[in-house]
Amino acid sequence: MESYNIFIVEDDPWYGEILEYHLSLNPEYIITRFTTGKDCLANLYKQPDLITLDFSLTDFTGDKLYKKIREVNDSVPVIIISGQEDISTAVNLLKMGVSDYIIKDDNTKDLLWNVIIKERQAGNMRKEILQLKEELGQKFSFEKSIKGQSPAIKKIFSLMEKATKTNINVSITGETGTGKEVVAKAIHYNSDRKKKAFVAVNMAAIPTELIESELFGHEKGAFTGALGRKIGKFEEAAGGTIFLDEIAELDLNLQSKILRVLQEREVIRVGGNEKVPLDIRLIVATHKKLADEVKAGKFREDLYYRIIGMPIELPALRERGNDVIILAKYFIDEFTKENKMPSITLSSEGREKLMRYNYPGNVRELKAMIDLAVVMCDGIEIKADDITYTSAKGDQAFTTEERTLRQYTCDIIKFYLKKYENDVLAVAEKLDIGKSTIYKMLQEKEIVV
Numbered sequence: 001m002e003s004y005n006i007f008i009v010e011d012d013p014w015y016g017e018i019l020e021y022h023l024s025l026n027p028e029y030i031i032t033r034f035t036t037g038k039d040c041l042a043n044l045y046k047q048p049d050l051i052t053l054d055f056s057l058t059d060f061t062g063d064k065l066y067k068k069i070r071e072v073n074d075s076v077p078v079i080i081i082s083g084q085e086d087i088s089t090a091v092n093l094l095k096m097g098v099s100d101y102i103i104k105d106d107n108t109k110d111l112l113w114n115v116i117i118k119e120r121q122a123g124n125m126r127k128e129i130l131q132l133k134e135e136l137g138q139k140f141s142f143e144k145s146i147k148g149q150s151p152a153i154k155k156i157f158s159l160m161e162k163a164t165k166t167n168i169n170v171s172i173t174g175e176t177g178t179g180k181e182v183v184a185k186a187i188h189y190n191s192d193r194k195k196k197a198f199v200a201v202n203m204a205a206i207p208t209e210l211i212e213s214e215l216f217g218h219e220k221g222a223f224t225g226a227l228g229r230k231i232g233k234f235e236e237a238a239g240g241t242i243f244l245d246e247i248a249e250l251d252l253n254l255q256s257k258i259l260r261v262l263q264e265r266e267v268i269r270v271g272g273n274e275k276v277p278l279d280i281r282l283i284v285a286t287h288k289k290l291a292d293e294v295k296a297g298k299f300r301e302d303l304y305y306r307i308i309g310m311p312i313e314l315p316a317l318r319e320r321g322n323d324v325i326i327l328a329k330y331f332i333d334e335f336t337k338e339n340k341m342p343s344i345t346l347s348s349e350g351r352e353k354l355m356r357y358n359y360p361g362n363v364r365e366l367k368a369m370i371d372l373a374v375v376m377c378d379g380i381e382i383k384a385d386d387i388t389y390t391s392a393k394g395d396q397a398f399t400t401e402e403r404t405l406r407q408y409t410c411d412i413i414k415f416y417l418k419k420y421e422n423d424v425l426a427v428a429e430k431l432d433i434g435k436s437t438i439y440k441m442l443q444e445k446e447i448v449v
Contacts, residue, residue: 002028002231002236003028003029003030003228003229003230003231004026004028004029004030004049004050004120005030005032005046005047005048005049005050006023006029006030006031006032006048006049006050006051006052006116007032007033007034007040007043007048007050007051007052008020008023008031008032008033008034008052009033009034009035009036009037009040009051009052009053009054009057009065010033010034010035010052010054010081011035011036011054011057011058012054013035015054015104016033016035017033018109019052019081019109019112020033022109022112022113023112023113023116027219027220027228027229028228028229029116029228030227030228032046032048036057036058036059036060037053037057037059037060037064037065037068038059038060040053040065040069041065041068041069041072044069044072044073047073047076048076049076049077049120049123050076050077050078050079050099050116050119050120051069051076051077051078051079052078052079052080052081052112053065053066053078053079053080053081054081054082055080055081055082055083055084055089056082056083056084062080062082062093063092063093063096066078066080066093066096066097066098067096070097077099077119077122077123078097078098078099079098079099079100079101079102079112079115079116079119080093080098080100080101080102081102081104081108081112082101082102082103082104083103083104084103085103089101099115099119100115102115145182145185145186146179146182146183146186147323147326147327147330148320148323148326148327149322149323149326150315150319150320150321150322150323150421151421152315152319152320153315153320153323156183156312156314156315159310159312160183160186160187160190160312162310163187163191163310163312164187164190164191167191167193167281168309168310169281169282169283169284169306169307169308169309169310170184170187170282170283170284170309170310170311170312171247171283171284171285171286171290171307171308171309171310171311171312172184172283172284172285172286172311172312172313172314173285173286173287173288173289173290173311173312173313173314174285174287174313174314174315174316175287175314175316175362176287176361176362176364177317177361177362177363177364177365178314178315178316178317178362178363179314179362179363180245180285180314181200181243181245181285183312183314184198184200184241184243184283184285185198185243187241187283188240188241188243188281188283191241191281193239193240193241193281196237196238196239196240196241197236197237197238197239197240197241198237198240198241198243199233199236199237199240199241199242199243200243200245201214201215201233201242201243201244201245202245202246203244203245203246203247203249203250204245204246204249205246208251211250211254212254212257212270213226213230213232213270214232214233215232215233215234215258216232216234216257216261216267216268216269216270217229217230217231217232217234217235217267217269217270218230218232218269218270218271218272219269219270219271219272220271221271222269222270222271222272223270223271226271229269230269232267232269234261234267234278234280235267235276235278237280238278238279238280239279239280240280240281241280241281241282241283242280242281242282242283243283243284243285244282244283244284244285245284245285245286246285246286246287247284247285247286247290247307248286248288248290248293248298248299249286252298252299252300255299255300255303256300256303258303259300259302259303259306261278262282262303262306262307263306265277265278265279266278282307282309284307290304290308291304316359316362317359317362317363317365317366318358318359318415318418318419319418319419321418321419321420321421322355324354324355324359324366325346325351325354325355327363327366327367328346328351328354328366328370329346331366331367331370331371332344332345332346332370332374332382335370335371335374336374341374342380343380344374344377344380344381344382345380345381345382346381346382347381347382347383347384349383349384350373350381350382350383350384350386350387352384353384353387354366354369354387355419357389358415369387369388369389372388373386373387373388376388406446410441410446410447412431413427413431413433413438413441413447414447414448416430416431417438417447424438424439424442
């Protein structure tokens with residue numbers, strides 16, 4: 001279970017300490033105590049999971065403080081603890097929306113304990129319902145999650161379909177911006193685990209000193225600043241899928257710890273001894289060639305074979321032919337809808353300009369280009385002048401290296417063969433060269449497709 005943050009607002013220090021001590025017996029509860037309503041309000045930005053209020057504070061009555069809390073947070077459960085047995089007061093507060101009204105007596109601690117358990121369970125249920133609604137509202141068919149009709153992307157659909165039928169690990173490779181997380185989500189939400197969590201972790205985005213705690217969790221007091229138990233990402237993904245993006249960025253020490261977790265199917269939180277069993281599906285992704293990283297000694301061979309599972313290599317956008325236009329139209333419609341703009345079309349000159357570009361940033365770069373083009377467009381049609389290449393390379397993509405004319409010619413022909421799905425006649429016509437020239441280069445292995 002995740003940690004549960006509770007605010008106690010009680011102006012009697014002795015009674016507040018009793019409540020704090022009693023609730024702290026549950027190591028998952030993180031207690032913060034305040035003696036005034038003003039201090040409580042000043043800390044609502046910390047997003048507590050539950051608040052207990054003394055009805056008669058020195059600066060607020062319970063009903064007035066409750067209204068103030070609701071102005072900032074309209075969903076946090078609030079429990080009133082009062083020395084008054086006034087039925088009408090209790091009824092009015094319950095009508096206002098407080099979760100419960102508890103009288104201060106010998107049974108208060110036990111009543112509060114049970115109410116918090118009930119509220120926590122209800123909160124978890126609400127979160128699960130919201131998650132399911134969000135999932136149902138999305139379109140998870142592969143063809144709708146990933147736009148395109150090229151042979152390259154249809155091959156990916158086939159692999160994804162196979163991946164959903166078992167719990168085999170999946171390793172996704174491809175250049176930055178090709179949609180690795182989109183593929184991982186589509187696999188998860190079309191699998192038997194779709195009702196459980198999809199937990200994504202970008203390994204390159206977490207500082208090295210924090211990554212072990214982030215993945216495996218930690219116990220209270222495990223290190224300076226560990227004020228309570230923290231559930232790690234592996235535990236969060238229980239019953240569902242954990243997606244480790246940029247897996248190749250892990251240092252060798254942490255690689256060995258992840259290998260142990262995957263082999264034993266259990267995790268031990270930092271600073272703890274309890275072995276927590278795991279039921280997860282693993283999907284990893286990287287823009288690097290993991291096999292090359294193994295050869296270079298930067299990635300453990302045993303971990304490589306543990307995670308490789310079903311490899312899915314995503315094609316670069318420049319290899320997907322007319323998918324560029326399909327995606328561009330989709331991004332145009334998406335942007336205009338989100339910004340409540342009239343429908344905008346793509347001119348033939350605009351299509352040609354999009355098809356000429358090499359897209360070093362792949363689908364992500366195309367989306368940025370289209371969003372800008374829609375903004376720059378003066379009418380209801382995007383023209384070539386509205387489209388700006390966002391890469392620093394721009395139109396100069398072929399001239400950033402010093403190479404021979406023959407090498408550049410090979411690159412250009414290879415690019416167009418991929419674009420036109422190895423149709424030599426179409427490429428020869430497009431580039432205005434003889435088809436025999438292309439056949440000869442293919443035969444002599446100057447071009448490999």
